[in-house]
Amino acid sequence: MESLFMSSINGATFARNVQLWAAVGFLTVSSTVTMSAPYFLGKVIDTIYSGSTDTEMMTASLTSLCLMLTGVFLCGGAANAARVYLMDVSGQQIVRNLRASVFSSILRQEVAFFDRNRTGELINRLSADTTVVGRSITDNLSDGLRAVAQAAAGVSMMFYVSPNLANFVLLIVPPMVLFAIIYGRYLRTIAKRTQDALAQTTQLAEERISNVRTVRAFGKELSEVNMYIQKANHVLTLARKEAVLRAGFFGVTGLSGNLMILSVLYKGGLLMASQHMTVGELSSFLMYTFWVGISIAGLSSFYSELMKGFGAGSRLWELLDRKPEFSLDGQLEFCDVSFAYPTRKETSIFHNLSFSVPAGTIMAVVGSSGSGKSTLVSLLLRLYDPDAGIITIDGHDIRNLNPCWLRSHIGTVSQEPVLFSCSVRDNIAYGALDPGAVTTEDIYRAARVANAYDFIQAFPQGFDTVVGEKGVLLSGGQKQRIAIARALLKVSKKTYCFTNEFLVQEALERLMEGRTVMIIAHRLSTIKNADHVAVLDQQRVAECGPPTELLGNRQGLFRKLMEKQAFLQEEQQRALR
Numbered sequence: 001m002e003s004l005f006m007s008s009i010n011g012a013t014f015a016r017n018v019q020l021w022a023a024v025g026f027l028t029v030s031s032t033v034t035m036s037a038p039y040f041l042g043k044v045i046d047t048i049y050s051g052s053t054d055t056e057m058m059t060a061s062l063t064s065l066c067l068m069l070t071g072v073f074l075c076g077g078a079a080n081a082a083r084v085y086l087m088d089v090s091g092q093q094i095v096r097n098l099r100a101s102v103f104s105s106i107l108r109q110e111v112a113f114f115d116r117n118r119t120g121e122l123i124n125r126l127s128a129d130t131t132v133v134g135r136s137i138t139d140n141l142s143d144g145l146r147a148v149a150q151a152a153a154g155v156s157m158m159f160y161v162s163p164n165l166a167n168f169v170l171l172i173v174p175p176m177v178l179f180a181i182i183y184g185r186y187l188r189t190i191a192k193r194t195q196d197a198l199a200q201t202t203q204l205a206e207e208r209i210s211n212v213r214t215v216r217a218f219g220k221e222l223s224e225v226n227m228y229i230q231k232a233n234h235v236l237t238l239a240r241k242e243a244v245l246r247a248g249f250f251g252v253t254g255l256s257g258n259l260m261i262l263s264v265l266y267k268g269g270l271l272m273a274s275q276h277m278t279v280g281e282l283s284s285f286l287m288y289t290f291w292v293g294i295s296i297a298g299l300s301s302f303y304s305e306l307m308k309g310f311g312a313g314s315r316l317w318e319l320l321d322r323k324p325e326f327s328l329d330g331q332l333e334f335c336d337v338s339f340a341y342p343t344r345k346e347t348s349i350f351h352n353l354s355f356s357v358p359a360g361t362i363m364a365v366v367g368s369s370g371s372g373k374s375t376l377v378s379l380l381l382r383l384y385d386p387d388a389g390i391i392t393i394d395g396h397d398i399r400n401l402n403p404c405w406l407r408s409h410i411g412t413v414s415q416e417p418v419l420f421s422c423s424v425r426d427n428i429a430y431g432a433l434d435p436g437a438v439t440t441e442d443i444y445r446a447a448r449v450a451n452a453y454d455f456i457q458a459f460p461q462g463f464d465t466v467v468g469e470k471g472v473l474l475s476g477g478q479k480q481r482i483a484i485a486r487a488l489l490k491v492s493k494k495t496y497c498f499t500n501e502f503l504v505q506e507a508l509e510r511l512m513e514g515r516t517v518m519i520i521a522h523r524l525s526t527i528k529n530a531d532h533v534a535v536l537d538q539q540r541v542a543e544c545g546p547p548t549e550l551l552g553n554r555q556g557l558f559r560k561l562m563e564k565q566a567f568l569q570e571e572q573q574r575a576l577r
């Protein structure tokens, strides 16, 4: 299922990449056509002004030139339409993904986050901010890229047609770029403040509307409306500032465009008078100047929208990057949990089972075979959800936590660990969230703590030894030590570790240090080391308490279970003798 999901994601990413590349291809075609037009139109003008007296020849060459150009323009038009469509679709997909990621990031946050950030504000982020960022990506990106391509092509063609005139005209560009950078900075700050003010306004409206009964009961309608108007006025003030800034910028860019045209006519007229330019060349140059002017105007609006997008986006990036803050102490609680496996609904495994494991303590879970010890672990890992009751970690219902995050904080080590048929190094690194980022030093450290370093180094190929399928080339104890090293790389300081009993007790003890541990135990020696024991019987926790206390109760279930086990062990030893 997971691989199917991954492949569909990869498929979607691939399709999007192909779409984007196709759009860039169409952009290149349409821009090439657009930017070659002035050059050929100049040729048409030169043909008209060639001074030829042979009307028939002149008509023929003019007709063929115009027909050829019509064909080229048709291709350009089609490519332009395809580009706009593909860019828009890709942009919309990016916005959809952005919305989904922001929403999922919001839902992942801890409960305290929602105390600090009100619902209205978050909804505003999700709707208004993503719309601004979306507009900056969709409408804008496509036109912006075209403007960049056409400005670059236009400038190159200006140099091609007349380097002399191009040098003169383009002196205006560096001061314009500086001006645009300063403008962009201001616009970005103002856009961010506008989005913040808008979020506060929405938050006020959301809170008052959803609590309208309270507002009415206190007769506060008028004062609430006034408060809303105040907030809306603040948004308006910021929007006015933005309008003034944009007006100034567009005024200056429009003026500089006109000045460029005027200077081309002035200098070009002088060059024509001194026979350094033909009328066709001047016309081409003029058209290129127009194109560059239009592209620069397009670029300035692209830049404005982009800066607004960045401004609005900065809050979104913060939300996206935010890791949920949980100060995990490790208190673990099962409250009235009832559960039956979905495939065997008629056989209840737990009925109103309750017990808690205080932070940093070891809880040994005992019970006869089939009493549900491993099922407890499955429920905690959310491999299954209880039919009734809740399981909490530090008071957080685990159903409200991201399952991946939850599992990344729970280390499980089983009695017969599964190792993969790759090197010891890769098996240990497998435990880390990002195995690629694990250093050799990390692996050695984990192996030392698990008391595995010496025997691994003693292998002829050391950490590169391939362990064979399921680790068949290793002894039981060696496998367990490697599994402990793997778990050490996984679990952070405050995680829960669920283990079975081990041959290699000393390595296990190091793993348990400072963590909340639930251990499925059989041997008395293991149980004695635990802080508490929970005895599972008849679908619930029949007894729970410190091991010595439970052993002291002669009629208790735990005492009977231990006696039975001691008796069985004696029997086994006698049989061996």
Ligand SMILES: Nc1ncnc2c1ncn2[C@@H]1O[C@H](COP(=O)(O)OP(=O)(O)OP(=O)(O)O)[C@@H](O)[C@H]1O
Pocket (backbone or CB within 6 Å): 341, 343, 344, 349, 367, 368, 369, 370, 371, 372, 373, 374, 375, 376
């Ligand atoms: N995936 C499953 N689907 C249906 N029933 C299951 C499933 N896994 C376990 N069971 C049943 O649930 C009950 C509890 O199983 P569980 O493995 O939790 O017991 P346990 O106490 O860990 O046993 P043991 O000490 O023998 O390992 C058993 O009756 C078992 O047959």
